[in-house]
Amino acid sequence: MKFYKIIIVAASVLVLVACSTSKEISYFQDLRPGESELTLAAPMEIKIQPKDKLSILVNSQDLRLTNLFNLPIVSQQVGQESSSGTNRGVSGYTVDSKGDIDFPVLGGLHVQGMTREEVAVYIKKELQSHDLIKDPVVTVEFMNLSVNVMGEVNRPGRYNIDKDHLTILDALSQAGDLTIYGKREKVLVLRNENGTQRVYGINLCSADHLYSSPVYYLQQNDVVYVEPNDTKARQSTVNGNNVRSTSFWISLASLLTTISVLIFK
Incomplete structure (x- = not known):
């Protein structure tokens, strides 16, 4: 009977350890x-910051006008953006330390603190207010x-x-x-x-x-x-106490021995 008591106590210890481990790895427990x-x-919303790089495409019914505002890339350019297939890509606009981009025809535009959609609306209004394009469609995407x-x-x-x-x-x-x-x-x-x-x-x-x-x-x-977690931290030590190390089993044997001594007294 005393032997069975030892087994029950040891099993209880292992169950408690297992339950504790389960609570540590489960998401959304509440x-x-x-x-x-x-x-x-x-x-x-993600706000534009200095050093961000943006892809800005301007489209309208008049392709000759939109070509003025879309930056073509050349394969020999430094820092080029690769294009897929034979379609011509457009290089990006890098936001400078002041939060500005240098946009064709319009010049410097302050875009820091704006969202992607706000930049598109801003450029569209600038193009229309300067009578450059009547019906522009502006698309802004993040690049880096x-x-x-x-x-x-x-x-x-x-x-x-x-x-x-x-x-x-x-x-x-x-x-x-x-x-x-x-x-x-x-x-x-x-x-x-x-x-x-x-x-x-x-x-x-x-x-x-x-x-x-x-x-x-x-x-x-x-x-x-x-x-x-603590398990990984212990494994990183030379004498780490984990299930893969000798010290773990020595500690467990010592615990069981202590329990058995207490029960047999």
Whole structure:
């Protein structure tokens, strides 16, 4: 009977460890199907910043006029943007340190702090107000905007922003999700705000915390860093106490021995 008691105690210890591990790796633990209703953070539009590169295309019924405003690329140009097939591409406009771009005919245009759509509307109005084109269609796209995902993810790297609202879940999905060793309750987002580096923390285990976070929607040049959990941290040490190391089994044997001594007394 005493032997069986030892087995029961040991099994209980292992169950507690397993439950603790499960709680550390599950996302959205506070959600209940059919019951949970969460308020999402207001969508944060990506605002144009210095050094951003924009693709700006102007179209109208008169192709001769629109050609004046679309920058053709030449294969020998430095910093060229490749075009697909035989279609002629258009090189990008780089926002200078003052937040301006040098647009054909119109000259300097201040676009810093604007969204992609606001830049399109602004250029369209400028073309019409100067009687340059009566019916312009202006399309603005991002060319070099990206975020960096680092740490305990399956595919760390730099990922392009291809839409106006990029969430942290989008970025983590592109990076192949967190590894089993990623710390879900403390994902860091580093953001440069007016020359100051700010660090935000996100708890992926809590949907309420995640969706209300000011960094749920990412901005260009954000850095997402997933910290390693305690298991990975222990594995990085020479004498780490984990299931793959000898020290773990020695510790477990010592625990069982202590329990057996207490029971047999």
